[in-house]
Amino acid sequence: MARPDPTYLAYRAGSAVSRALPARAVPAAADVAGRVASRVLPSRRLIVERNLRRVHGDDLDGAALARAVDGTFSSYAHYWLESFRLPGSDPDLLDEKMTVVGLEHVQAGLDAGTGSILALPHLGAWEWAAFWLTEVKGMDVSVVVEPIEPPELADWFVGLREALGMEVITLGPHAGAACSKALKQNRVLALLCDRDLGGGGIPVDLLGEATTLPGGPATLALRTGAPLIPAIVTFDIDGGHLGQADPPLDTTRTGSLRQDVARVTQDLAHALERLIRRAPDQWHLLQPNWPSDHAALAAAGLAPPPEPSSPDT
Template sequence: MSGARAQVAERLADTGYAAGWRAVRMLPEPVARTLFERAGDWAARRDAAGVRRLRANLGVVTGGRLTEAELDALTRRAMRSYARYWQEAFRLPALGVDRILEGSVVAGTEHLAAARAQGRGMVVALPHSGNWDAAGVWFVDWLGAPFMTVAERLRPESLYRRFLDYRETLGMRVVPLTGGPRPSSEVLRDWLDEGGASCLLVDRNLGAGGVPVTFFGRPATMPGGAALLADRTGAALLPAVCHFSEQGWRMRIYPEVPVQGPGRLRDRVAGAMQGVADAFAVGIAERPEDWHMLGRVWPDVPEDRPRPGGDELR
């Protein structure tokens, strides 16, 4: 694509997101939810590559126990859940903090309280499950202060700024993964050294390297930054998994995964990330349709084959 065409495409993308934010916020909540449910159903029927990858991932999560029809039904529910995430992403600031707090049920807060009582920072490690933005609103309220997270830099810059401004209205502090004035790892380390809290999505490794783990019985890699930050700052490393409920949100915070101690740093980080992966596996298995993973997690698991009647646009 030429530079001029790319710029036009980027402007259209930003304009489309801006229009979507405005339009969806104006709709009554039941209408918006119905429209996005239908969009999720349409995406599942279309059976594009991301849906086939999701179906393959769900096949691993459910241990190959489902029939083809059952796996298709689970994938449809997962696409509805994914669509609900985007519907809420557009509407979340309009919902208001009180509505989110009233609709949130959180288990395991004693693990957060233990870290706070010790005066330590916290690194909350999450998978792409449920609505982590809604969980973030709850967490800001619980902390009584912002937490810090990292966002991939989007193009165009105006779209990245729109997502950045959106999350900061929810009480988050966001640093870019790349392209910032300082490396994100340095900014996070300073924040945690001061006793701050951070939330990081770590169920998929997007860069080179990563830490090898066993996830649902198969080899995978996860980014090791969360464990490394916890080791370097003394922060508590706390896995957490989010789910949807009928009209709200649920989150479970799991016990602290130890990182500091004897032995090589490399081995301690790997062991800690295995502990995170184990907690994720428990939480995701409770409600697998809320795990929105349309990308590759396991190198030995190809995307599922197209279903007969799928109408993917090729």
């Protein structure tokens, strides 16, 4: 029998440790883990530095930039510790610590029978909102995740999300049809969309620099009539969570499908900018996302970070 993959074992161990921690110990544990990670992952640290400078400009430098980078890594560790602790959580306690602004935009899509698309950046703790929507609000939620290796780790992550009441759609050739089906079933569809995984996305300007974003969210909204709602879920200062759903983007058909997808995707890029600026220290995008990122890594003598071994990085 083949031995379990070390990455799989590491995530299982991390899950066990996080669930054993008292709730009051989670922030301190996340801070320690984040500081360690920020120092042993130089390629990812450089990417976080560049992302923070894109948000804050050249005024963020030196010690202030170093603190902000540490804060982002600690926030990312906090995200994982909390996610591992979610299965079996008390929905009443979850609701008590959850504040949501703009839920009416999500409900409007369900009332219209089109489903609703939540377009999210890799920011904060979106799984808490998905769990809250299913357990507290009784909404049906589908999420799209990227395929990962090894298979046992992929299966474990799927089980983790399904235990929280989500339908999991793995990104691949059949994902588009599965997403359309979810919307036809009047579900909430959550899409992380600030990174173009396939490399064949739509050219946009994001935070003042040219890159590409996936065209799937705009295409789905234009084809199905489901509202495309930019949203984030952040860690709040009181130990709770703040969910924010902005008004839907304008997906009125004005030209060819190609032209409309390009227009809506650029509008989505601007919406993501506004969301990211609300909590840039919680933006957990640790992979190169602009062409210039690859040049910066090469200039620093750093290899690009390996593709993520979890479905949310």
